[in-house]
Amino acid sequence: MKGLINKERWITVVLVAIFFLAWEWSAGNGFISKFIFPQPSRVFASMIELTASGELTENLFATLTRLFFGFLLGGIPGLLIGLFMGWRPRIRRMLTPVISALHPIPKIALFPILLVLFGIGETSMSILIALAVFFPTLVNAMEGARQINTVYLEVASNVNASRWLVFRRIIFPSSLPFVFAGAQIALNIGLIVTISVEMLQGRNGLGRMMWFGWQMMRLEQVYSVIFIIGIMGLAINALINACMRWFAPWYDIRGQAEY
Amino acid sequence: MLPYAHCSPQCKPQSQRMPARLVAWVCGICTGGTLDGASLRDFKLSFQVDNIRKEFSSQNGSVVAIENINFLAGAEEFICIVGPSGCGKTTLLKIIAGLALPTSGSVNFLSALNPNQLRSAMVFQDLALFPWMNVLDNVAFGLEALGVDKAQRRTRALKFLDRLGLAGFAKNYPHELSGGMRQRAAILRAFLCEPQILLMDEPFGALDAQTRLVMQDELLRIWKEFKHTVVYVTHDIEEAILLGDRVLVMSGRPSNIRADIRVELPRPRHLTDQSHPEIADLRFQIWKMLEEEVRKEVGSINV
Numbered sequence: 001m002k003g004l005i006n007k008e009r010w011i012t013v014v015l016v017a018i019f020f021l022a023w024e025w026s027a028g029n030g031f032i033s034k035f036i037f038p039q040p041s042r043v044f045a046s047m048i049e050l051t052a053s054g055e056l057t058e059n060l061f062a063t064l065t066r067l068f069f070g071f072l073l074g075g076i077p078g079l080l081i082g083l084f085m086g087w088r089p090r091i092r093r094m095l096t097p098v099i100s101a102l103h104p105i106p107k108i109a110l111f112p113i114l115l116v117l118f119g120i121g122e123t124s125m126s127i128l129i130a131l132a133v134f135f136p137t138l139v140n141a142m143e144g145a146r147q148i149n150t151v152y153l154e155v156a157s158n159v160n161a162s163r164w165l166v167f168r169r170i171i172f173p174s175s176l177p178f179v180f181a182g183a184q185i186a187l188n189i190g191l192i193v194t195i196s197v198e199m200l201q202g203r204n205g206l207g208r209m210m211w212f213g214w215q216m217m218r219l220e221q222v223y224s225v226i227f228i229i230g231i232m233g234l235a236i237n238a239l240i241n242a243c244m245r246w247f248a249p250w251y252d253i254r255g256q257a258e259y
Numbered sequence: 260m261l262p263y264a265h266c267s268p269q270c271k272p273q274s275q276r277m278p279a280r281l282v283a284w285v286c287g288i289c290t291g292g293t294l295d296g297a298s299l300r301d302f303k304l305s306f307q308v309d310n311i312r313k314e315f316s317s318q319n320g321s322v323v324a325i326e327n328i329n330f331l332a333g334a335e336e337f338i339c340i341v342g343p344s345g346c347g348k349t350t351l352l353k354i355i356a357g358l359a360l361p362t363s364g365s366v367n368f369l370s371a372l373n374p375n376q377l378r379s380a381m382v383f384q385d386l387a388l389f390p391w392m393n394v395l396d397n398v399a400f401g402l403e404a405l406g407v408d409k410a411q412r413r414t415r416a417l418k419f420l421d422r423l424g425l426a427g428f429a430k431n432y433p434h435e436l437s438g439g440m441r442q443r444a445a446i447l448r449a450f451l452c453e454p455q456i457l458l459m460d461e462p463f464g465a466l467d468a469q470t471r472l473v474m475q476d477e478l479l480r481i482w483k484e485f486k487h488t489v490v491y492v493t494h495d496i497e498e499a500i501l502l503g504d505r506v507l508v509m510s511g512r513p514s515n516i517r518a519d520i521r522v523e524l525p526r527p528r529h530l531t532d533q534s535h536p537e538i539a540d541l542r543f544q545i546w547k548m549l550e551e552e553v554r555k556e557v558g559s560i561n562v
Binding site: 151156159170 | 353357379389390391404
């Protein structure tokens with residue numbers, strides 16, 4: 001199994017390498033515009049330059065901080081409300097229409113309202129990111145709590161377990177795989193919204209850097225940031241996998257077995 | 260081998276508030292004197308199932324799962340319930356456990372409960388070990404719910420895990436255990452909280468024949484030690500004869516108790532034991548009763 005995974009990894013690496021080599025070669029030969037599609041080697045050089053000057057690290061840190069606080073601010077309420085909605089059908093019936101109506105609203109469209117409410121600054125940005133993170137976290141946590149086999153709840157009520165014990169020992173841990181899947185979606189959406197909002201308003205951050213690259217017509221800077229964002233996506237994936245292995249080692253990816 | 264008269268469906272249900280001793284006396288009469296005066300005085304009752312009826316309603320109308328269920332269970336009695344599949348054995352067990360409410364009738368518990376003692380604990384058909392907890396936490400869950408502190412939970416659980424050959428697996432997850440081990444863990448979770456009544460819903464149904472024999476043996480050893488009242492649901496006639504002090508035979512839907520058979524065989528029992536020809540008789544007797552029901556069931560499928 002492990003060998004198979006490694007083999008598949010290598011195929012991915014080779015395919016990506018071919019893509020970059022083709023890009024490098026066609027931009028160098030003038031098949032595609034060097035200006036619009038600067039060669040990967042030039043993007044890479046600009047990345048090193050930006051790192052050396054400290055600009056990239058600083059902006060990356062600013063983006064990560066915003067994402068982190070926004071994620072906590074939206075994720076924790078989303079998690080709790082979602083679990084309760086999944087656990088208690090009456091709460092679910094009560095709140096589902098509200099959630100369904102609010103979910104599709106483009107969160108970035110609420111930014112002007114937040115600016116009026118909280119002023120220009122980190123508060124409105126964090127709240128916007130939190131709003132974006134809230135919904136996917138909630139929906140997944142709800143599904144996680146809903147899919148619990150009722151026999152587990154019967155076991156608990158058979159021994160007169162308190163509600164707090166049921167939540168702590170059954171609802172919460174058994175939902176974890178779904179919660180992590182939700183966290184992955186939420187982090188990615190959160191990152192999208194963070195970068196978008198930085199383009200609009202940030203003093204710093206990766207979004208600002210990209211916008212700056214466009215304004216100065218330094219497209220290799222834009223590409224650098226895009227590459228960095230891709231690497232962040234890989235990191236999010238690795239983080240979630242690690243969490244899954246650490247906090248839910250019992251979970252088999254092929255589906256939850258019942259015992 | 261005498262049927263309890265009060266358990267036949269024709270019999271009037273016992274009054275709900277009847278004192279335990281009086282009920283015991285009636286019970287003694289009903290057993291046709293199986294219990295003599297002395298043992299009657301020692302005969303403690305555990306609970307009474309009083310005229311239970313359960314109806315499930317759906318969009319296509321309602322179905323009566325069980326009706327007219329009456330029986331008395333003595334403390335320290337091992338009662339097996341056999342019946343055709345889908346006859347409501349699990350429903351009855353859940354009603355006794357308090358996990359489901361009967362449409363009418365009641366379960367009356369006739370013995371005092373110590374503080375912090377559970378009235379009943381159930382071993383579920385599909386075991387229902389929590390996949391996200393290790394074996395130790397799984398078996399100690401009942402104690403945790405009872406408010407036993409962590410250190411004590413640990414010592415008590417480990418003591419029995421050791422006895423059941425699971426000590427090395429305390430930190431493992433259920434999916435890492437064999438079927439027999441999981442079974443033992445599930446049973447241990449129920450009896451570790453020392454309930455008054457142990458309810459078991461075909462706990463060995465998924466095991467292979469050899470493992471099942473060993474597990475039945477272990478179960479009897481545990482029971483001899485703790486002396487709970489056991490209600491054991493099975494579809495296996497031989498298992499019922501092997502384990503039970505009494506075998507209640509249920510009919511098909513709407514099901515009631517067709518017969519209440521006392522198994523007067525010395526323990527330990529072995530099905531292959533040639534010295535007890537009664538075993539074969541019993542098996543035949545129960546099978547005759549069930550055969551009719553099963554044929555009805557199969558016939559209705561063919562139609």
